[in-house]
Amino acid sequence: MPGLVDVETAEFVMADEAATQALGARLAALLEPGEIIALAGDLGAGKSTLARGLIRALGVTGEIPSPTFTLIQQYDTPYLMVAHVDLYRIEDDSEIEELGLEDALDYGALVVEWPARLGRAFDASRVKGRLDIVLTLDDADADPTSEKRKLTMTGHGAWAAKLKRVAH
Numbered sequence: 001m002p003g004l005v006d007v008e009t010a011e012f013v014m015a016d017e018a019a020t021q022a023l024g025a026r027l028a029a030l031l032e033p034g035e036i037i038a039l040a041g042d043l044g045a046g047k048s049t050l051a052r053g054l055i056r057a058l059g060v061t062g063e064i065p066s067p068t069f070t071l072i073q074q075y076d077t078p079y080l081m082v083a084h085v086d087l088y089r090i091e092d093d094s095e096i097e098e099l100g101l102e103d104a105l106d107y108g109a110l111v112v113e114w115p116a117r118l119g120r121a122f123d124a125s126r127v128k129g130r131l132d133i134v135l136t137l138d139d140a141d142a143d144p145t146s147e148k149r150k151l152t153m154t155g156h157g158a159w160a161a162k163l164k165r166v167a168h
């Protein structure tokens with residue numbers, strides 16, 4: 001991450017869906033405007049589940065639809081403006097520009113699924129802190145019914161110190 005010098009890494013194992021939602025809630029308590037939580041991992045890994053836990057913890061009581069088709073869902077919560085973004089269906093950089101993500105970052109935080117597709121269209125210099133999370137279905141090959149998910153988290157900038165607080 002250019003400009004964000006501090007880096008911290010941690011690994012977590014989430015036993016079930018509730019654990020992933022609870023982790024989302026812990027991240028919500030630390031999230032501030034100008035920051036990104038980037039959620040990478042295969043379809044069904046639990047990215048949206050984590051995002052919903054985070055958004056729910058900010059006080060959103062209604063439905064939290066997947067942004068798969070709308071690409072972006074914005075929430076104006078008592079604590080923070082948060083935009084939930086899913087870039088799975090993005091095909092080129094011009095579509096990213098239309099989402100207005102830089103503006104959303106100025107007054108709130110972003111939770112982004114498929115963040116690799118942000119590409120060059122996104123001005124990373126506006127980002128104050130970033131938490132990269134890679135979710136993997138560790139045991140899925142051996143046991144397709146396994147609810148275990150491995151989360152590898154890397155905190156950049158302000159999120160380097162915050163990640164230490166999540167881990168302890």
Ligand SMILES: Nc1ncnc2c1ncn2[C@@H]1O[C@H](COP(=O)(O)OP(=O)(O)O)[C@@H](O)[C@H]1O
Binds near residue numbers: 014018148
């Ligand atoms: N530990 C876990 N964490 C998150 N989701 C889990 C877990 N175990 C099972 N699941 C299930 O896996 C699916 C994850 O779906 P979703 O969050 O939409 O994934 P993604 O957004 O990564 O495609 C849900 O059906 C959820 O119930």
Ligand SMILES: [Mg+2]
Binds near residue numbers: 047048086113
């Ligand atoms: Mg999803």
